[in-house]
Amino acid sequence: xxxxxxxxxxxxxxxxxxxxxxxxxxxxxxxxxxxxxxxxxxxxxxxxxxxxxxxxxxxxxxxxxxxxxxxxxxxxxxxxxxxxxxxxxxxxxxxxxxxxxxxxxxxxxxxxxxxxxxxxxxxxxxxxxxxxx
Amino acid sequence: xxxxxxxxxxxxxxxxxxxxxxxxxxxxxxxxxxxxxxxxxxxxxxxxxxxxxxxxxxxxxxxxxxxxxxxxxxxxxxxxxxxxxxxxxxxxxxxxx
Amino acid sequence: xxxxxxxxxxxxxxxxxxxxxxxxxxxxxxxxxxxxxxxxxxxxxxxxxxxxxxxxxxxxxxxxxxxxxxxxxxxxxxxxxxxxxxxxxxxxxxxxxxxxxxxxxxxxxxxxxxxxxx
Numbered sequence: 101x102x103x104x105x106x107x108x109x110x111x112x113x114x115x116x117x118x119x120x121x122x123x124x125x126x127x128x129x130x131x132x133x134x135x136x137x138x139x140x141x142x143x144x145x146x147x148x149x150x151x152x153x154x155x156x157x158x159x160x161x162x163x164x165x166x167x168x169x170x171x172x173x174x175x176x177x178x179x180x181x182x183x184x185x186x187x188x189x190x191x192x193x194x195x196x197x198x199x200x201x202x203x204x205x206x207x208x209x210x211x212x213x214x215x216x217x218x219x220x221x222x223x224x225x226x227x228x229x230x231x232x233x
Numbered sequence: 234x235x236x237x238x239x240x241x242x243x244x245x246x247x248x249x250x251x252x253x254x255x256x257x258x259x260x261x262x263x264x265x266x267x268x269x270x271x272x273x274x275x276x277x278x279x280x281x282x283x284x285x286x287x288x289x290x291x292x293x294x295x296x297x298x299x300x301x302x303x304x305x306x307x308x309x310x311x312x313x314x315x316x317x318x319x320x321x322x323x324x325x326x327x328x329x330x
Numbered sequence: 331x332x333x334x335x336x337x338x339x340x341x342x343x344x345x346x347x348x349x350x351x352x353x354x355x356x357x358x359x360x361x362x363x364x365x366x367x368x369x370x371x372x373x374x375x376x377x378x379x380x381x382x383x384x385x386x387x388x389x390x391x392x393x394x395x396x397x398x399x400x401x402x403x404x405x406x407x408x409x410x411x412x413x414x415x416x417x418x419x420x421x422x423x424x425x426x427x428x429x430x431x432x433x434x435x436x437x438x439x440x441x442x443x444x445x446x447x448x
Binding site: 122136 | 333336338370371409410428430431433434435437438442443445447
């Protein structure tokens with residue numbers, strides 16, 4: 101009953117590591133992905149820093165989450181979007197983005213999908229509920 | 234859509250980010266420290282005035298009173314928690330935390 | 331409407347808990363159903379019975395407990411709680427510890443999920 105599956109969106113707007121929000125927010129996404137819900141995640145504002153390739157928290161003594169982000173597609177979270185303007189404002193380009201998994205057939209790396217800011221409002225309006233993590 | 238903003242626009246870019254994503258006809262509710270953005274004659278007033286051209290903007294009365302805020306930008310509707318509930322009833326909601 | 335409320339900040343430190351409580355009271359007065367209240371991040375500190383605010387201030391944990399006594403399902407995330415030293419023994423009555431699956435069900439089953447946080 102695909103029409104009964106609810107669309108749930110997450111918006112990630114906070115920077116990683118300076119606070120726990122992004123880390124604990126990821127835990128919510130991984131659990132929700134196991135349920136019958138159509139999950140999407142939009143990274144915008146300082147949230148785009150969470151998608152920067154090469155993060156290493158070893159010297160902080162913090163567990164970090166870069167490894168989990170690298171296999172998001174395996175957790176069936178493949179609708180990962182990133183706001184172009186937020187990246188550009190912060191000096192990031194598409195080349196800076198980490199890989200979120202690989203294509204099952206071609207084994208090509210999959211990266212987050214870059215979207216324009218004016219796409220975000222209409223995407224929000226389609227959701228059943230939106231969580232800000 | 235209802236968008237809630239709880240940050241002062243003088244401290245934080247949340248209000249501006251929110252206003253970039255507002256669809257025509259959407260509602261924006263300023264609450265908690267977000268109500269500092271509701272005052273007229275500030276460096277952020279023009280942003281709200283621009284938003285009012287195609288969206289509804291509300292400010293939560295309890296938060297305005299707590300902060301002694303008067304001189305609200307014309308066009309902003311002052312509402313209470315009951316009005317907040319009605320806005321949620323009428324719209325999908327995104328909290329811009 | 332069937333409402334769920336997510337609280338992400340601790341009591342007193344941030345207005346989120348008060349906003350959430352006032353919002354829920356107004357929703358109840360209007361006859362809306364509260365599907366559940368979920369505490370996450372530092373929000374888990376909202377319902378510890380160890381808090382002892384000054385007499386002339388609101389008692390945030392007791393306030394939540396009173397809502398729980400009305401039959402509203404109030405859930406503290408177990409993972410966030412354990413990380414912060416919140417366990418069953420320190421909770422006020424009418425509140426339970428459970429997993430993020432509960433938040434998922436609230437997000438799916440409620441017509442609206444409203445989040446209060448920083």
